[in-house]
Amino acid sequence: MTRRTSVSLRVGRVTIGGDAPIVVQSMTKTDTRDTSATIDQIMQLDDCGCEVVRLAVPDTEAAQSLVTIKRSVALPMIADIHFDYRLALEALEAGVDGLRLNPGNIGDKDQIARVVSAARHREVPIRIGVNAGSIPPGFQPQAPPVERMVNMALAQIRLMEGLDFGLIKVSLKAFDVPSTVEAYQMIARKIPYPLHLGITEAGLLRTGAIRSAIGIGILLYQGIGDTIRVSLSAHPCEEVFVAYEILKSLGLRKRGPTLVSCPSCGRAEVDIIALAEAVSKRMERIRTPIKVAVMGCVVNGPGEARDADVGIACGKGKGAIFRKGEIVGTASEQDLIEVLMAEVIRLDAGGHEKGQG
Amino acid sequence: MTRRTSVSLRVGRVTIGGDAPIVVQSMTKTDTRDTSATIDQIMQLDDCGCEVVRLAVPDTEAAQSLVTIKRSVALPMIADIHFDYRLALEALEAGVDGLRLNPGNIGDKDQIARVVSAARHREVPIRIGVNAGSIPPGFQPQAPPVERMVNMALAQIRLMEGLDFGLIKVSLKAFDVPSTVEAYQMIARKIPYPLHLGITEAGLLRTGAIRSAIGIGILLYQGIGDTIRVSLSAHPCEEVFVAYEILKSLGLRKRGPTLVSCPSCGRAEVDIIALAEAVSKRMERIRTPIKVAVMGCVVNGPGEARDADVGIACGKGKGAIFRKGEIVGTASEQDLIEVLMAEVIRLDAGGHEKGQG
Numbered sequence: 001m002t003r004r005t006s007v008s009l010r011v012g013r014v015t016i017g018g019d020a021p022i023v024v025q026s027m028t029k030t031d032t033r034d035t036s037a038t039i040d041q042i043m044q045l046d047d048c049g050c051e052v053v054r055l056a057v058p059d060t061e062a063a064q065s066l067v068t069i070k071r072s073v074a075l076p077m078i079a080d081i082h083f084d085y086r087l088a089l090e091a092l093e094a095g096v097d098g099l100r101l102n103p104g105n106i107g108d109k110d111q112i113a114r115v116v117s118a119a120r121h122r123e124v125p126i127r128i129g130v131n132a133g134s135i136p137p138g139f140q141p142q143a144p145p146v147e148r149m150v151n152m153a154l155a156q157i158r159l160m161e162g163l164d165f166g167l168i169k170v171s172l173k174a175f176d177v178p179s180t181v182e183a184y185q186m187i188a189r190k191i192p193y194p195l196h197l198g199i200t201e202a203g204l205l206r207t208g209a210i211r212s213a214i215g216i217g218i219l220l221y222q223g224i225g226d227t228i229r230v231s232l233s234a235h236p237c238e239e240v241f242v243a244y245e246i247l248k249s250l251g252l253r254k255r256g257p258t259l260v261s262c263p264s265c266g267r268a269e270v271d272i273i274a275l276a277e278a279v280s281k282r283m284e285r286i287r288t289p290i291k292v293a294v295m296g297c298v299v300n301g302p303g304e305a306r307d308a309d310v311g312i313a314c315g316k317g318k319g320a321i322f323r324k325g326e327i328v329g330t331a332s333e334q335d336l337i338e339v340l341m342a343e344v345i346r347l348d349a350g351g352h353e354k355g356q357g
Numbered sequence: 358m359t360r361r362t363s364v365s366l367r368v369g370r371v372t373i374g375g376d377a378p379i380v381v382q383s384m385t386k387t388d389t390r391d392t393s394a395t396i397d398q399i400m401q402l403d404d405c406g407c408e409v410v411r412l413a414v415p416d417t418e419a420a421q422s423l424v425t426i427k428r429s430v431a432l433p434m435i436a437d438i439h440f441d442y443r444l445a446l447e448a449l450e451a452g453v454d455g456l457r458l459n460p461g462n463i464g465d466k467d468q469i470a471r472v473v474s475a476a477r478h479r480e481v482p483i484r485i486g487v488n489a490g491s492i493p494p495g496f497q498p499q500a501p502p503v504e505r506m507v508n509m510a511l512a513q514i515r516l517m518e519g520l521d522f523g524l525i526k527v528s529l530k531a532f533d534v535p536s537t538v539e540a541y542q543m544i545a546r547k548i549p550y551p552l553h554l555g556i557t558e559a560g561l562l563r564t565g566a567i568r569s570a571i572g573i574g575i576l577l578y579q580g581i582g583d584t585i586r587v588s589l590s591a592h593p594c595e596e597v598f599v600a601y602e603i604l605k606s607l608g609l610r611k612r613g614p615t616l617v618s619c620p621s622c623g624r625a626e627v628d629i630i631a632l633a634e635a636v637s638k639r640m641e642r643i644r645t646p647i648k649v650a651v652m653g654c655v656v657n658g659p660g661e662a663r664d665a666d667v668g669i670a671c672g673k674g675k676g677a678i679f680r681k682g683e684i685v686g687t688a689s690e691q692d693l694i695e696v697l698m699a700e701v702i703r704l705d706a707g708g709h710e711k712g713q714g
Contacts, residue, residue: 001535027620027622028622028623029620029621029622029623029625029630030623031623032623033623038623055623056622056623056624057623058623058624062623080622131657131661132661133657133660133661133662133663133682134657134660134661175617175662175664176608176664177606177607177608178358178578178607178608181578200619200661201617201618201619201620201650201652201661201662202620203615203616203617203618203633203637204616204618204630204633204634204637206566206598206602207602207615207616208618209563209566209567209570210566210567210570210599210602210603210606211570211602211606213566213567213568213570213571213574214570214571214574214578214603214606214607215606217570217571217574217575218574218575218578221535221538221571221575231619231620232620233618233619233620233621233629233630233633233634233651234620234630235630239620241563242567245563245564245567245568246567246571249534249567249568249571249572250534250535250571251533251534251535258560258564259560259561259564260532260558260560261558261560261561261565261590262557262558262588262590263384263386263558263559263588263589263590263591263596264386264590265384265385265386265413265437266385266386266387266388266389266390266395266412266413266414266415266419267413267415268386272590273386273561273590273591273592276560276561276590277561277590280560280561293558294590295558300488300490300491303490303491304488304489304490304491304532304557304558305490305532305558306490307532307533325490
């Protein structure tokens with residue numbers, strides 16, 4: 001997992017690209033014109049770990065709300081704009097930290113130049129976001145779909161480079177995972193800009209999380225990607241949760257507890273699934289990166305979960321408490337969760353002292 | 358995505374390896390000695406699409422239940438055995454279609470030879486399943502963890518090859534995704550046998566599905582893997598569901614509907630998430646592979662979901678029905694789901710006629 005080299009840029013206080021950690025983004029699902037609902041959702045996103053938030057700006061009223069919203073929230077904000085260069089100018093005026101637009105669809109050459117010039121003046125980056133399905137039908141109709149996406153992005157990039165603008169991020173999203181992966185691989189070799197990863201229209205939480213994890217996971221494993229947004233038909237904090245789980249699985253970010261739990265089988269003598277669920281629930285507010293194991297048997301449990309900071313391995317009527325694979329005590333079945341949680345809270349407090357919280 | 362070449366073998370009626378489709382496995386979580394609960398769970402697994410089921414056989418009583426269980430179910434059964442070669446002999450006697458064991462831990466050389474000979478006689482394959490955490494501490498303690506896993510598996514493979522036994526499958530599971538990926542990549546180049554993929558102790562449904570999707574997804578994308586088991590602390594049918602979603606995302610298997618739905622944003626004029634959830638619920642029993650889209654806006658929706666067989670794109674108070682990206686009609690907001698479902702049911706019926714159901 002050697003990371004692709006990219007230039008870095010800043011979206012407000014957040015650095016994307018270069019050596020910066022992979023940034024987690026999401027998008028509000030409120031009506032942007034409903035200022036108070038939108039501020040509320042951005043606060044929730046900030047609280048659940050989102051690092052950059054995007055807002056759809058479909059009309060002037062939405063663009064005007066950005067002023068109030070921007071004043072009320074700390075998260076860097078990106079305005080998502082289509083079809084009208086004036087919305088982009090208004091969003092920049094409102095103080096947004098980034099734009100997402102496709103220069104080709106917001107106006108004529110002169111209008112594009114005005115947007116790019118205003119963005120340059122404010123040092124606001126622009127993401128070129130090509131979605132497989134929304135490429136104009138007339139653009140290279142004979143080219144294979146993946147090449148069309150890449151060439152569309154390259155055309156937009158050249159247009160902006162021609163205007164002497166380099167604060168560019170790029171995304172190439174499709175629903176189809178192999179196409180998305182291929183498109184990103186192809187463009188990764190051609191440009192120095194940071195890449196924003198995502199799978200479009202991935203669906204509901206259960207299926208969309210899997211689809212996104214595979215697509216984004218394959219690319220991150222290849223070192224491609226500087227910021228990710230998991231698109232789900234669900235509350236945006238679910239998107240953030242899934243994004244962190246992807247990054248944690250690949251060791252790219254740390255955040256909150258990781259639960260190692262065995263799937264249970266005919267050898268288990270207690271209800272491991274219920275136990276694991278209870279422990280997971282009790283750890284919801286913990287932000288320190290701790291690895292906690294809930295294992296079904298004393299014979300293999302501690303060994304299998306050797307890399308857990310703390311864990312329990314359950315036998316008949318009682319269980320063992322272990323740290324880093326070594327058994328350090330036992331407890332009766334009914335005390336097991338409390339004893340485990342005491343260990344977790346102790347580690348969490350230690351984490352806060354060390355400033356990991 | 359060129360698939361690694363492997364020899365194929367049969368687990369009962371199911372072929373694993375070679376050109377065979379990637380096989381979906383799961384494991385019962387009932388007490389194997391509780392014959393009726395175990396039969397019940399295997400029936401549920403058969404119904405939800407599981408293709409091979411594994412059962413833990415921790416003692417003689419469990420081994421004896423296999424006779425009754427085997428007689429009552431159609432799914433190929435694999436017995437999971439540790440520490441005692443007699444359990445393996447009893448399981449073979451009971452007619453199981455596969456074994457999972459590590460020859461090194463079931464007895465002395467003579468006892469291993471008896472098991473291997475009985476398996477050869479019945480043409481029953483054996484999976485060597487190395488888990489990172491349960492390698493004996495004395496085995497190559499200085500080697501890096503990934504090499505230890507691979508070398509442990511190779512030692513077991515050589516042992517069985519030395520007994521002239523080649524009906525071998527191999528798994529190398531760890532909790533850590535990058536280690537698991539590296540271990541499978543390494544062994545894939547060294548042996549011709551089919552590989553069984555999985556991430557151990559992946560955790561609860563929500564996080565375990567993501568972790569498994571990344572690990573298994575990266576390997577499948579590289580062409581590695583012939584059968585998969587998603588380990589979750591959840592009902593085994595959830596494991597099967599996640600397994601199929603992984604395979605569907607990579608275009609490796611088809612099964613049931615795929616819902617393309619947009620994440621919703623400040624541009625949506627209806628509650629897309631609720632709508633997508635309702636459609637998903639209504640499609641639960643459909644087995645024909647149909648791609649169905651629920652999109653938030655009429656402007657981009659049909660284009661973005663061009664590869665969907667059928668879809669809806671929602672506007673204010675009404676929506677458009679589209680097939681393969683072309684709008685074919687409109688309906689009022691309250692009729693939208695019914696009109697869409699009529700299309701889905703029509704396609705499902707067509708699918709059954711063509712024998713896809």
